[in-house]
Amino acid sequence: MIRVVVVDDQALVRHGIRTLLDIADIDVVGEADDGRAALEVIEEASPEVVLLDLRMPRYDGIWTLRQLAERRIDIPVLVLTTFDDDTVVLDALRAGARGYLLKDVTLEQLARAVHTLADGGTLIAPSITDRMLRAIRSGPTPGEIAAPPVQELTEREREVLRLMAEGYSNREIAEVLFLAEGTVKNHVSTILVKLGARDRTNAVLRALHQGILR
The missing domain is CATH 3.40.50.2300 (Response regulator)
Incomplete structure (x- = not known):
C-alpha cells in the first residue's frame, strides 16, 4: 500500500x-x-x-x-x-x-x-x-529568465519529455517506448540537465516557455 x-x-x-x-x-x-x-x-x-x-x-x-x-x-x-x-x-x-x-x-x-x-x-x-x-506562455518568471540556456534535445528525449508532460511515470514511459526503465531514468536526468531544470515539473514548464512542447 x-x-x-x-x-x-x-x-x-x-x-x-x-x-x-x-x-x-x-x-x-x-x-x-x-x-x-x-x-x-x-x-x-x-x-x-x-x-x-x-x-x-x-x-x-x-x-x-x-x-x-x-x-x-x-x-x-x-x-x-x-x-x-x-x-x-x-x-x-x-x-x-x-x-x-x-x-x-x-x-x-x-x-x-x-x-x-x-x-x-x-x-x-x-x-x-x-x-x-x-x-x-504569457512570460517567464525572473528565475526562469536567469536560468541557463536550453540545450537541444534529441528526438528520443523529446518523446520522453512529451510523456513526462502528460504525467507518465518512468515505468509507464518505458512501456510506451519499449525501453528499459533504467534507460528512461537516464533520459530524464539528461533532460533536466539540458533544460536547466530542478525537477520534472520545472522541466515541463521550461519546455513550454521555449516552445519545445506545444
Whole structure:
C-alpha cells in the first residue's frame, strides 16, 4: 500500500480523504492541519506522497512546499484544493508540487493521481491545464529568465519529455517506448540537465516557455 500524509486545516475534510483512500487501499500514515505540523509528521511518517491543501491559517501550502525544498525532503506533493486560480497553480508548481487536483475529483481520479506521483510521474487536473498553459506562455518568471540556456534535445528525449508532460511515470514511459526503465531514468536526468531544470515539473514548464512542447 502507498503511504500518504494528508495536510488540510479542516478535520472533516481530512477524515473524508482518509476514508476514501482506505477504500482505494492507500494508507494514510499521518495528518496535519498546517504546514509546520506537516513538516513534523512528514519527517516522522516518511510517506511516499503528500496530499496538501494550499489555503491554511499560519503556514499555508506554498510555505510548506518551499520548506520541503529548502530541507531537501524529496517526497512528491499532490496539491488537493478548491482553488484553481492560474497564479496559485503556477506558484504551487514552481514551489515544487508535482501534481494539482481540485477537491471535486472522483475517488478513481484521486487514487490514480496518488499512484502516478508515487511512481515518479506528474499530474495536473485537465480542467485547469489549458488556462495554466496560457499563463505559462504569457512570460517567464525572473528565475526562469536567469536560468541557463536550453540545450537541444534529441528526438528520443523529446518523446520522453512529451510523456513526462502528460504525467507518465518512468515505468509507464518505458512501456510506451519499449525501453528499459533504467534507460528512461537516464533520459530524464539528461533532460533536466539540458533544460536547466530542478525537477520534472520545472522541466515541463521550461519546455513550454521555449516552445519545445506545444
